[in-house]
Amino acid sequence: MSAEQNTTTQNQLPLLSERLRASILPFWNRHLEHPFVVALGDGTLPQEKFEFYIRQDALFLDELTKTFGYAATKSRDRTEMEQFGKLLLNTIQVELSLHQQYGKRFGLTPDEMAATRMAPTNYAYTRHLLFIAATGTLPELLTAILPCAWIYANVGNHFTSQNLPLVPDHPYADWLSTYASPDFDAVGIWLRERLDAYAAHISPNEEARLYDIFLTSTRYEWLFWEMAWKLEAWPV
């Protein structure tokens, strides 16, 4: 089956997830061009910036984990509930533990990691996700968290498999290979499948809201790189 047939069925519109991504396409590749991401990929990112990112991201992942818990409460399908449970555990066991390993490598104690305060962008992004998780519909929630999985898989794959061979002793190889792994790719694919499965039951008003949510999460993902690049702090 060709890539085109894969995302569309004959004589039909592209799938909802593809339409959402098409709507933000001008922003999509800007993630790969962000100086934080470029330096992460070629291994030149100063440790201070990566450490800042890791500390913030550990706090982010605590909140992302909760969105999977909310998702399970909004589902009526046992297989889906089970998968949300797995995603919740996976976020803690794979992603958070990766961050803790980096923390250890940088000489940070778990207490120091936990004492980190959320920077403004991280706080705002996680409030956006938690608000939708708590008050939105399941398709809204899936749409809000989809850029997290999709963009990170895109970044991981960009710097590993096809495009740039990693330099020897790349300091962030573990991070890149986690997000380039087929297991992580599968998270985004599954979220897209679920969202596309709900698409037939979504009203035009609801669909317009999904575009807005998807754009907001995508913008916050970009702002998160920016936050770490600039070591963002509360101005007052």
Ligand SMILES: Cc1ncc(CN)c(N)n1
């Ligand atoms: C900010 C952010 N977005 C997404 C991911 C990938 N779960 C992450 N670790 N951090």
